[in-house]
Amino acid sequence: MGSFDIASNPHRRFNALTGEWLLVSPHRAKRPWQGQVEKLPSLIQPSYDEKCYLCPGNKRVSGDMNPDYKKTYVFTNDFAALTEDTPESKSEDELFKMESSRGTARVICFSPDHSKTLPLMETKEIRSVVDLWADQYTELSGSYQYVQLFENKGSVMGCSNPHPHGQIWASSFIPEEISKEYSRQLEYLKKHGTPLLLDYVNAELRKQERIIFETEFFVALVPFWAFWPFETMILPKFKVQSIDRLNDAQRDDLSLAIGKLTCRYDNLFECSFPYSMGWHNAPSDGKEHEEWQLHAHYYPPLLRSATVRKFVAGFELLAERQRDLTPEQAAERLRNLSDTHYSKHNQE
Ligand code: H2U
Ligand code: ZN
Numbered sequence: 001m002g003s004f005d006i007a008s009n010p011h012r013r014f015n016a017l018t019g020e021w022l023l024v025s026p027h028r029a030k031r032p033w034q035g036q037v038e039k040l041p042s043l044i045q046p047s048y049d050e051k052c053y054l055c056p057g058n059k060r061v062s063g064d065m066n067p068d069y070k071k072t073y074v075f076t077n078d079f080a081a082l083t084e085d086t087p088e089s090k091s092e093d094e095l096f097k098m099e100s101s102r103g104t105a106r107v108i109c110f111s112p113d114h115s116k117t118l119p120l121m122e123t124k125e126i127r128s129v130v131d132l133w134a135d136q137y138t139e140l141s142g143s144y145q146y147v148q149l150f151e152n153k154g155s156v157m158g159c160s161n162p163h164p165h166g167q168i169w170a171s172s173f174i175p176e177e178i179s180k181e182y183s184r185q186l187e188y189l190k191k192h193g194t195p196l197l198l199d200y201v202n203a204e205l206r207k208q209e210r211i212i213f214e215t216e217f218f219v220a221l222v223p224f225w226a227f228w229p230f231e232t233m234i235l236p237k238f239k240v241q242s243i244d245r246l247n248d249a250q251r252d253d254l255s256l257a258i259g260k261l262t263c264r265y266d267n268l269f270e271c272s273f274p275y276s277m278g279w280h281n282a283p284s285d286g287k288e289h290e291e292w293q294l295h296a297h298y299y300p301p302l303l304r305s306a307t308v309r310k311f312v313a314g315f316e317l318l319a320e321r322q323r324d325l326t327p328e329q330a331a332e333r334l335r336n337l338s339d340t341h342y343s344k345h346n347q348e
Helices: 026-030 123-141 176-192 196-207 248-269 327-335
Strands: 011-015 020-024 073-076 103-109 146-153 165-171 211-214 218-221 232-236 275-280 295-299 302-305
Touching: 103 123, 123 146, 123 165, 123 248, 176 196, 176 275, 196 211, 196 218, 196 232, 211 248, 211 327, 218 248, 232 248, 248 302, 248 327
Parallel strands: none
Antiparallel strands: 011 020, 073 103, 103 165, 146 165, 146 275, 211 218, 218 232, 232 295, 275 295
16 A cells, blocks of 8 residues: 555545535546547538527427527527416425425527537627626526526437527526535635635636636636536636626636637537536525625536446445546646637648
């Protein structure tokens, strides 16, 4: 038994943001990259699909017609998981606790072009999406305790349509993940007087082990406690609680960062890279939320190639989440990728 080496010995890492432990087994990841890396045929989509319910001018399942939109488009989800007019109900029974929930769900089209996913957009086109997220947050945070802005991309993530789009769910309650992050950030602020994620991003910038890239105002990194093989976060380098508070220059810079990260993701396995991503804005429950820092999480399911995904089963489902590839190895791979999309390289 020699001395402990974090790059090769099994260990547990603590997620400072959620308070959960994760098992890391780096010795198991020694094999992956010798294995064959399969390539999927690149997902070429037409700019307009007459069968797509999100394309401009097309009819949705509800019978409503989409307008001939030019940039972005928002509508109330025809199959919303939350309803605005749910009757009040609550049970405090210790074993059968429940409460009724209210909310709304919207679908947002990122582009009128059926084929233009975020990594294929110009920075100024991504900027329209950032502005839309900010406006939606402003509007919905006036009526709901929490607004979740997210994107489910790829059929492996259960996304039903390749047309570039995201969703927004606004709820009368603070959901579980947010409530965990709130407790941890509040506790940290009380102890140190500074926001947890601001101290975290500064510490990561000093270490330079998990940074993928930096822009003027933002950092993309693989968090120390990442669970998914290529999980990342986008973090601001300055104090800000929600996306609506970003100024013009910061929004432009964020659009650049989103373009770079999603492009590197596509380049990793030369495919339209699937993920679930979302913004964690401060809850809109009327509190100040000095503890909160705006951030995005990207959770991609792919492990070794476009066709090998990670499954959450066995020990991970029953006991504790686990990963093989270390966050440092994942960051190194993403750091070394190009900011030019592979489809453009291949055209040259
Ligand atoms: P996905 O990201 O899961 O594919 O979401 C697409 C959403 O679009 C889904 O939540 C909604 C579905 O309810 N939808 C409509 O609102 N109208 C339609 O005509 C089809 C799909
Ligand atoms: Zn479409």
